[in-house]
Amino acid sequence: MKEVWERWEPVEDFPETIYLESLVDGKNGLTLVFETEDSNTKIIINFDSHVLSYKNTDEGDIFETWRNLSKNFGDEFYTKWALFKVRKSSYLKWFLRGTPGKWSEKDIEHFVFKTPADVIEVLSNYSPTIEIQV
Numbered sequence: 717m718k719e720v721w722e723r724w725e726p727v728e729d730f731p732e733t734i735y736l737e738s739l740v741d742g743k744n745g746l747t748l749v750f751e752t753e754d755s756n757t758k759i760i761i762n763f764d765s766h767v768l769s770y771k772n773t774d775e776g777d778i779f780e781t782w783r784n785l786s787k788n789f790g791d792e793f794y795t796k797w798a799l800f801k802v803r804k805s806s807y808l809k810w811f812l813r814g815t816p817g818k819w820s821e822k823d824i825e826h827f828v829f830k831t832p833a834d835v836i837e838v839l840s841n842y843s844p845t846i847e848i849q850v
Contacts, residue, residue, distance in 0.1 A: 718784075720803040724827070726846050732796045734759060736834050739772065746770060748829060748836060750798075760847040761829065768824060769811050769839040778835055800828040802837075811839055 734750035737758070745764040751757065802808075805826040812819060825843065829836040838844075 719805055721828070722801050722803065723797050724799040724801045726799065726843070727848065730799065731757065731759075732798060734798045734829070734831055736829075736831050736836070739836065741770075746838065750829070750831070756850065758849040760849070761844045762847075763838065763840055763842070763844045765842070767838055767840045768819070769807075771807075771837050773835045773837070775831065775833055775835050781835075798830050800830065802826040802828060807837055808839055 731752045733753055735753065737749040737751050738747075740747045740749075745762055746767045747763075748761040750759040750761070752759075803826075808821060808824055808826050811824075812821060819841070823841050824839050825841070827838045827840065827844070829838075
């Protein structure tokens, strides 16, 4: 089964390009802080409890993913958007193989945060809070 990427729109007027300022995994959960190109807007995405798994991959190292998305949806689907959810996720399938019987695919969401340099993927059983500071 092929992965199904969907644009995720948790808030209106979300910038199409964001840059990672920091990623903190601490006692207050997983916090991702992004900024816009002009650095005038900060976007704080917080998973305020334990997330199941996350990874950060150099955007240039997942060429096959971009090629498949371009083929299926066109380049603008991912080049002009920053937030996604993935269904039928290979990352989630990998995670579930390591935790047999503990979780089911329907209980977990696969979030993707794309910047020009990073692709941060998070597996969580709840949605994050999002704060935009102008």
